[in-house]
Amino acid sequence: MAPLPLVAQAPRRSGALLEHFARRIRLRAETVLAPFGLRPRHLIALTVLQTRGSSTQQSLAQILEMDSTNVVGLLNDLEADQLIERRRSPEDRRRHVVVLTERGAKELARAEAALAAVEDEVFAALDPDQREQLYNLLLQAASGTVDSSSCTEEPPAC
Amino acid sequence: MAPLPLVAQAPRRSGALLEHFARRIRLRAETVLAPFGLRPRHLIALTVLQTRGSSTQQSLAQILEMDSTNVVGLLNDLEADQLIERRRSPEDRRRHVVVLTERGAKELARAEAALAAVEDEVFAALDPDQREQLYNLLLQAASGTVDSSSCTEEPPAC
DNA sequence: TAGATAGTTTGTGTTGGACAAACCATTTAT
DNA sequence: ATAAATGGTTTGTCCAACACAAACTATCTA
Numbered sequence: 249m250a251p252l253p254l255v256a257q258a259p260r261r262s263g264a265l266l267e268h269f270a271r272r273i274r275l276r277a278e279t280v281l282a283p284f285g286l287r288p289r290h291l292i293a294l295t296v297l298q299t300r301g302s303s304t305q306q307s308l309a310q311i312l313e314m315d316s317t318n319v320v321g322l323l324n325d326l327e328a329d330q331l332i333e334r335r336r337s338p339e340d341r342r343r344h345v346v347v348l349t350e351r352g353a354k355e356l357a358r359a360e361a362a363l364a365a366v367e368d369e370v371f372a373a374l375d376p377d378q379r380e381q382l383y384n385l386l387l388q389a390a391s392g393t394v395d396s397s398s399c400t401e402e403p404p405a406c
Numbered sequence: 407m408a409p410l411p412l413v414a415q416a417p418r419r420s421g422a423l424l425e426h427f428a429r430r431i432r433l434r435a436e437t438v439l440a441p442f443g444l445r446p447r448h449l450i451a452l453t454v455l456q457t458r459g460s461s462t463q464q465s466l467a468q469i470l471e472m473d474s475t476n477v478v479g480l481l482n483d484l485e486a487d488q489l490i491e492r493r494r495s496p497e498d499r500r501r502h503v504v505v506l507t508e509r510g511a512k513e514l515a516r517a518e519a520a521l522a523a524v525e526d527e528v529f530a531a532l533d534p535d536q537r538e539q540l541y542n543l544l545l546q547a548a549s550g551t552v553d554s555s556s557c558t559e560e561p562p563a564c
Numbered sequence: 565t566a567g568a569t570a571g572t573t574t575g576t577g578t579t580g581g582a583c584a585a586a587c588c589a590t591t592t593a594t
Numbered sequence: 595a596t597a598a599a600t601g602g603t604t605t606g607t608c609c610a611a612c613a614c615a616a617a618c619t620a621t622c623t624a
Contacts, residue, residue: 259518259522259538260518260541260545261518261521261522261525261541262525262529262537262540262541262544263431263432263435263446263449263521263524263525264446264449264450264452264453264454265453265457265541265544265545265547265548266424266427266428266431266544267428267431267432267446267447267450268450268453268454268470268548269424269428269544269547269548270424270425270427270428270429271428271450271470271471272471273421273424273425274421274425275471277421288421288422288425289425289611291421291422292422292425292426292429294422295422295423295426296422296426299423304570304571305570305571306569306570306571312426312429313429313430313433314612314613315612315613315614316570316571316572317571317572317573317574317612317613317614317615318611318612318613320571320572320573321573324572334571337570340569340570340621340622341570341620341621341622342569342570342571342620342621342622343569343570343571343621344570344571360417360418360419363419363421364417364419366421367419367420367421370547371420371547373546373547373548373549374543374546374547378543378546379420380417381539381543382420382540382543382544382547383418383419383420383423385532385536385539385540385543386420386423386424386427386540387418387423388531388532388536389423389427389528389529389531389532389540390423390426390427390531391531447580462601462602463601463602464600464601464602472581472582473581473582473583474601474602474603475581475582475583475584475602475603475604475605476580476581476582478602478603478604479604482603492602495601498590498591498600498601499589499590499591499601500589500590500591500600500601500602501590501600501601501602502601502602
């Protein structure tokens with residue numbers, strides 16, 4: 249039997265710290281995003297759409313873990329600003345396929361740029377390399393979630 | 407002048423993804439933590455106390471970025487369960503120095519253990535090594551925040 | 565033709581959290 | 595020593611996010 253490792257430190261959970269930072273960022277993002285007419289949760293939806301590709305509202309609700317009725321409202325906001333489009337799925341015309349519009353992608357990029365200062369402040373203790381690491385970890389974590397059926401059939405994002 | 411780097415990809419912001427995961431974790435944590443009589447935000451407070459050492463309520467409110475009146479309620483909950491203690495600061499007897507009790511530390515460890523399954527699920531796409539990386543990044547980010555005056559005079563955490 | 569399913573709308577209730585006001589204990593300034 | 599400022603507590607009000615239910619349309623499947 250191998251000797252017990254001397255530093256068997258209890259595995260600390262990231263959850264609480266994660267929420268802690270999410271809160272700090274959200275508070276600041278709220279004000280930074282206001283000129284765009286967006287709220288943090290709009291950004292989340294747009295980001296998910298960009299990261300995971302277009303999906304039906306149902307699977308979007310599943311990913312965001314929001315009640316589907318509330319997703320409707322969220323998408324209404326975004327569609328009103330033409331940041332997303334709802335297209336009828338050709339295979340099943342009951343379905344709405346939600347896609348990020350070009351304008352949506354641009355607006356997302358602009359919003360992200362505006363958020364640079366926010367993250368600079370909140371992640372002051374991390375150097376650019378580490379922030380990159382953090383982003384990549386989150387991105388990877390996001391890519392693996394939920395069954396892959398969430399992505400209808402768009403090649404680019406699947 | 408150096409040639410422009412070919413892959414000058416726009417720096418993506420972690421904020422939205424961070425919030426996304428925070429939400430996913432919080433929803434699950436809510437039920438896992440219920441048997442402990444704790445809510446996610448209690449865990450955050452305990453974690454901050456453990457990470458940064460004892461601090462006054464004022465600086466705690468600053469770190470958590472919560473209204474101080476709401477911090478009082480939060481601490482009342484925790485003190486009722488003897489997870490924290492409020493001690494009068496000897497230097498300024500108006501101040502309460504909030505300390506994590508031994509019981510608090512144990513309870514926090516137990517809660518974290520209970521959350522293992524939650525993070526296993528949410529971070530399924532990350533291997534243990536990457537989760538460790540994520541945790542360390544968040545920890546480092548947390549250590550550098552706010553002026554160091556938040557920590558009164560306890561050597562272990564400063 | 566009868567369900568079941570995807571989405572939408574409306575409405576209700578709960579809750580977290582911001583904010584204000586009034587209060588006590590203590591410290592600091594004049 | 596008295597006044598003002600500060601740290602904390604309590605209470606109460608208000609709003610936004612959300613979960614949830616119900617009723618409806620359009621579409622697909624049995």
